[in-house]
Amino acid sequence: MLALLLVISVLLQLSTQQELPGTLQQRATPQVQAAKRSGIEAANETCDGTRMFSTCAGCDVVSVCLGDTTDWRHCPYVTPDKPYCNNGECSATPSFDENCPPSLYCTGSGYFPDPETCEIYHFCEYKYAMSLVYKCPQNYVFNPETSFCKRKQQEGDCMKVQCNAEEIFSSYGTSKRFFGYCRFSSGPYSYGTEIYRCPEGTQFDGKTCAFQCPVEGRFPDSTDARTYYECYYFDEKLTAVTQVCPYGRVFNPKLYVCVTDVVSTTTTTPWPYTEGTTGPW
Secondary structure, X not given: OHHHHHHHHHHHHHHOOOOEOOEEOOOOOHHHHHHOOOHHHHHHHHOOXXXXXXXXXXXXXXXXXXOOEEXXXXXXXXXXXXXXXXXXXXXXXXXXXXXXXXXXXXXXXXXXXXXXXXXXXXXXXXXXXXXXXXXXXXXXXXXOOOOEEEEOOOHHXXXXXXXXXXXXXXXXXXXXXXXXXXXXXXXOOEEEEEEEEXXXXXXXXXXXXXEOOOOOEEEEEOOEEEEEEEEEEEOOEEEEEEEEXXXXXXXXXXXXXXXXXXXXXXXXXXXXXXXXXXXXX
């Protein structure tokens, strides 16, 4: 009985946890960024020709001053688990100044997690834009199910994309909504990670966004008017098969069949011709 009460108590605490929105990180305006010289040029100026030290030449680049020479280390290459430059060394935590962490390349609109840092997340106005960056409060991480920040209670709460050169797409933690695509040049280390969101009604299954059949029947694809899903039992398992309507037809979710795609056109009223008139022109 005592054990049951403890379980109920824990569940009640979890259900009443308060989730918070993140804070928008102020970014330098395009004019200010254009007026600044590159990080590498600025790093070269800090090297005085005698001292030996390191500094950040960008969000993910360490500049190493070696007396009269300079070397650079690209953190995502040399330390994939520490992809950012912070205080002159590669770190798992980005520096939060006016240019870092870098914006995300948007693959859609709405809220998206960061593929490498669970304390920040992104808002995308539209596809192909650069995101606005939000930072969660201390000891909070982004919750992809609610698009808010939740209190971190265990390591599994901090979700990231784990790039694997043997995979085409990579999981984002335990999420079924988001997944990553890691770009590789040569070798086992990725040089860039993009984050994607599965369409409504689908879940990432490790290889693709698979439609989840609620019951038997036909269901529309939310991303393509010509496509629909046929759901039926196969080997006692409810299975979804993708079907595509013939060209010029779209799926009608009310009739459950493919119908002619009616393209709206503007109807013009014929000019009432009478003898002696030349028309509206």
